[in-house]
Amino acid sequence: MSGKNTDKDLIQTVEQSAMNAITIDCVIFGFDNGILEVLLVQHAEGISKGKWGLPGGWINKKESTDDAAHRLLAELTGMDNIYLEQLKAFGEPDRFPLRRVITIGYYALVKREDYNIKAGFTASDAKWYKINEIPDLIYDHNEILAYSIKNLRHRVRQAPVGFNLLPEKFTLLQLMHLYEEILGVEMDKSNFRRKILHMKLLVPLDEKQQDVSHRAAQLYKFDPEIYEKLTQKGFNFEF
Amino acid sequence: MSGKNTDKDLIQTVEQSAMNAITIDCVIFGFDNGILEVLLVQHAEGISKGKWGLPGGWINKKESTDDAAHRLLAELTGMDNIYLEQLKAFGEPDRFPLRRVITIGYYALVKREDYNIKAGFTASDAKWYKINEIPDLIYDHNEILAYSIKNLRHRVRQAPVGFNLLPEKFTLLQLMHLYEEILGVEMDKSNFRRKILHMKLLVPLDEKQQDVSHRAAQLYKFDPEIYEKLTQKGFNFEF
DNA sequence: CGAAATATTTGTAATTAACAATAAAAGGGG
């Protein structure tokens, strides 16, 4: 949880309309130039002034935790329809210094192209950090972040969620590099190609990479409907 | 969450010493006679009198959510050192009828032999239900249970957690049947054997099955220390 | 001792992954 007001302000504001023992914190992943990054926000005031942390906030009394996470995400990034999933609740009794607050961790996968368009101006105190250059964060946010990466590594191998980090149209090598970066491994080009094409999950477009000074790569897109159909036939995405 | 008092009693009792917007609910898995089961408890009074639900309760102000889950589990089963993991938080605004309460779901894996010894007497209103004979449960407990099964299926394939459901000493066939039951698939005996033995994870004992009217199977045990060493060498448990 | 039951091993074809090499585009410079 974090924000621009002092922590006490927040608590007072919140007690009328929101639950006061639970917050939401969200790890927002982006993939830019082959690098996995997360979006952090800076605490303007309060106990942890100047320190960076995960974006987050309170849950309104009438909304689900999922809805709250979506709302907070929209407030920060200006984006709607973001891929979002809950991690788990973090409940050490002293994780928040002022009083007992349990937080529910979420993680989001965003396309950087969309973010640059929609959020460039709103998030003035937000900044993308490379996954292995994360500073010391407020509260237990380093722990939440570490957990989210572990979770993402599992998730990306079991379900086609990685596409949420790529542009609408992408090359197979881009996709492979995404996997390599997230999983921290090197992969074999030809086998990767054989395997992913064999799934018949990707739609090849009538379009190629532009403005590259070498052979242009075929562009593909991911079609959720095709994935649905395959799944119903017993197909199981797995890397 | 559930208990023997009325819901209102519980809420009043709790407001002094515990957090009142968050509960814990726990799916307890057991494996008996080749069948995967969960332990449910019956609501004695309150709105949902007579209905079955997951065991659960409140979180004390000074304990972590993990500690709370362990405490609740010990209270119900008399068992300590139970394998326990958090699922996630369930936060639909109307999941609990009286007021807004978010619950954190956990799941536990217990050895039935231990349970029978230690808990036989305390848990009078508790009962094991086969996984595909689950009745209509209170609140959103069917949803939590369904989620826990999905989670267990994933988890059991990625880490050696299944052993927590088996006796200390087990045969390879027992282990395979455990996997078959949890994953809902049929497996190949010889390949299963080749694969698990090849991991060099199990310790063959100087002991065989007793009192069977056919060739007695070799008994094995799982050694967490060996698993640790293998993991450090880069080994990755996977089924 | 032989029958019944299950444990355990062995073998072989089909898939999949690891590794290596080659052919096919695309732009840039002479």
Next chain:
DNA sequence: CCCCTTTTATTGTTAATTACAAATATTTCG
């Protein structure tokens, strides 16, 4: 316009894994 560089894309070959089938080994019981 042709050659060079770079990267995409295809093809092959071997090793490891999985699917499927069969034979062999123990054990109790009648």
